[in-house]
Amino acid sequence: MCRSLEELRGNCKNCAKCGLAKIRNNVVFGVGNEKARVMLVGEGPGENEDLLGEPFVGRAGKLLDKMLESIDLNRDKNVYIANIVKCRPPNNRDPSEAEQEACIGWLRNQVFLIKPRIIVCLGRVAAKKIMKNDIKITKEHGIFYKKGKILFMATFHPAALLRNPQNKPCAFEDFLKLERRINTKTLEY
Ligand code: SF4
Numbered sequence: 001m002c003r004s005l006e007e008l009r010g011n012c013k014n015c016a017k018c019g020l021a022k023i024r025n026n027v028v029f030g031v032g033n034e035k036a037r038v039m040l041v042g043e044g045p046g047e048n049e050d051l052l053g054e055p056f057v058g059r060a061g062k063l064l065d066k067m068l069e070s071i072d073l074n075r076d077k078n079v080y081i082a083n084i085v086k087c088r089p090p091n092n093r094d095p096s097e098a099e100q101e102a103c104i105g106w107l108r109n110q111v112f113l114i115k116p117r118i119i120v121c122l123g124r125v126a127a128k129k130i131m132k133n134d135i136k137i138t139k140e141h142g143i144f145y146k147k148g149k150i151l152f153m154a155t156f157h158p159a160a161l162l163r164n165p166q167n168k169p170c171a172f173e174d175f176l177k178l179e180r181r182i183n184t185k186t187l188e189y
Helices: 005-013 019-023 047-052 059-069 097-114 124-130 158-163 165-182
Strands: 038-042 079-083 118-122 144-147 150-155
Touching (some): 005 097, 038 097, 038 124, 059 158, 059 165, 079 097, 097 124, 118 124, 124 150, 150 165, 158 165
Parallel strands (some): 038 079, 118 150
Antiparallel strands (some): 144 150
16 A cells, blocks of 8 residues: 555556556556545546546546536546546457456555545446446436445446437536535535
8 A cells, every 4th residue: 555646656657467558558547636525536548548648638528627617626626536447448448347456456545545525436337346336327326325434426427428418417417416515514624
């Protein structure tokens, strides 16, 4: 277990614990405020993210930024964004169970160091891995669960919203619920 995010990032950069190491351009470790109360977790980097080394930088990332801005959150200011796997699965396929299992330790260490009060799972893969295996995003999005000291909520992955824009109003509603939670006293340190 690393005691600083800088040390963790350095170690993660050299990770070869699964086969994705051989085909990546960059390890996409995470971005944002290292003391953020809110952390967002997606499934894994896509093509743009792999090239630039930052999560959610393509069209889906722009949509995510817009949704965050609508509730006064910003990756440069007050959230931290990471993924279940740090290297890009080929052809944007879902990361396999084995890849997720190999990689999840990095995310656990990130959560240990950042100590978010709320974790938002973006999409099915992240929600299944972090919240519960049988989660159905279409039914259970926007519902908060408490585990230990952390509140968890799942919502639609922004890339899925680009494919199915009819779900955007529901996703925006989830973000409004998130805003209300952020503003409650239960999030105070
Ligand atoms: S996906 Fe994760 S476990 Fe696999 S090589 Fe990249 S950092 Fe390591």
